[in-house]
Amino acid sequence: MASRTVAETDWIYSSRTIRLFVGPDKRVFAVHENLIVRHSSVFAAMLDTANGMSEAIKAEATLGDTQPSTFASFIDWATYGDYKFHAIIQKTVAAKPQPPKDAAAAKGEDQxxxxxxxxxxxxxxxxxxxxxxxxxxxxxxxxxxxxxxxxxxxxxxxxxxxxxxxxxxxxxxxxxxxxxxxxxxxxxxxxxxxxxxxxxxxxxxxxxxxxxxxxxxxxxxxxxxxxxxxxxxxxxxxxxxxxxxxxxxxxxxxxxxxxxxxxxxxxxxxxxxxxxxxxxxxPKYWDCRLVALCDVEAKFKRPESDSTPCERGSRKERSDL
Structure with missing residues (x-):
């Protein structure tokens, strides 16, 4: 990933190779163990030889319920910090739009x-x-x-x-x-x-x-x-x-x-x-403006954050009422 150090890169690519059989057709992915265990506690436990699980001993695991495209995106993200969506539809450039014969009928089809x-x-x-x-x-x-x-x-x-x-x-x-x-x-x-x-x-x-x-x-x-x-x-x-x-x-x-x-x-x-x-x-649109405003902002409050700006500012606003 973007901020990886030389030591981290060496740690990843000097680890053993794990074979993962992904999807109903068991498509084979060969990946370095430390590339995936550093992100996932589940993979870390599964591949830890101290736990004695067959996946760890054989250095193989089956992910039958995962699509290969999904797992490929995980590997891309683990490697580069991002993954790309690969479209499967056939893209066709739109023809130049023509004025509709019946504008009223066409309006309902507009985006x-x-x-x-x-x-x-x-x-x-x-x-x-x-x-x-x-x-x-x-x-x-x-x-x-x-x-x-x-x-x-x-x-x-x-x-x-x-x-x-x-x-x-x-x-x-x-x-x-x-x-x-x-x-x-x-x-x-x-x-x-x-x-x-x-x-x-x-x-x-x-x-x-x-x-x-x-x-x-x-x-x-x-x-x-x-x-x-x-x-x-x-x-x-x-x-x-x-x-x-x-x-x-x-x-x-x-x-x-x-x-x-x-x-x-x-x-x-x-x-x-x-x-x-x-x-x-x-939100409580029907309530008084101050309560409704605070409710709107509270909907987007991060769980780990402190009080919202509205909650902090509303104390002063209430004191001015």
């Missing part, structure tokens, strides 16, 4: 603006007054170094590769498919990191997913893909998991459109916990 694009339309003073816009802004900003979905290595913030952004030359349907594939891959890597106890990779996946969610311009097809991703996330995580929180906050930030999108009712019926989490996540 919706991304969170970033939508916020750019409003002046800061208006965003501060409209709490639902403020919530959206907090969601967008939560990818910054002090946010919930920050890069786990703050010194690398802002150095994300170009493959984290969507191809502007793709037509809407293709762009939405790429959004679905990209996010699905990040979810799979997150679940792998959760299973093998790799906290930094988990946070990195959240950061990448957040980048996708705040940049995507979704049509109805894109929202359907989003709902499928939410169902997968809930099926593979437990109550209070940060992956669930990320998707729920994306829904709350876009709730006016989300609840009208085809497939929203289906995901609520199929995964009842989603409805409960969305209900709990919605």
């Amino acid at each position: 919706h603006e991304s969170f970033q694009q939508l916020l750019q339309q409003y002046p800061p003073d208006l965003i501060a007054k409209k709490l639902y816009l403020l919530y959206m802004q907090w969601f967008v900003y939560s990818g910054l170094p002090d946010g919930l979905y920050r890069h786990p290595r703050p010194e690398l913030t802002g150095t994300a590769p170009a493959d984290d952004d969507f191809d502007a030359d793709l037509d809407l349907a293709m762009e939405n498919r790429e959004f679905g594939e990209r996010c699905y891959h990040h979810v799979q890597v997150f679940v792998f990191a959760d299973c093998y106890n790799i906290p930094e990779l988990r946070q990195f996946c959240l950061h990448k997913l957040h980048r996708c969610l705040q940049r995507a311009k979704l049509s109805d097809e894109g929202y359907q893909l989003l709902f499928e991703l939410i169902a997968i996330a809930y099926d593979n995580t437990g109550e209070g998991d940060p992956l669930r929180k990320l998707f729920v906050q994306a829904c709350v930030a876009d709730l006016c459109l989300i609840r009208r999108a085809p497939g929203f009712s289906s995901v609520l019926d199929g995964v009842p916990e989603v409805a409960a989490d969305i209900f709990r996540e919605q």
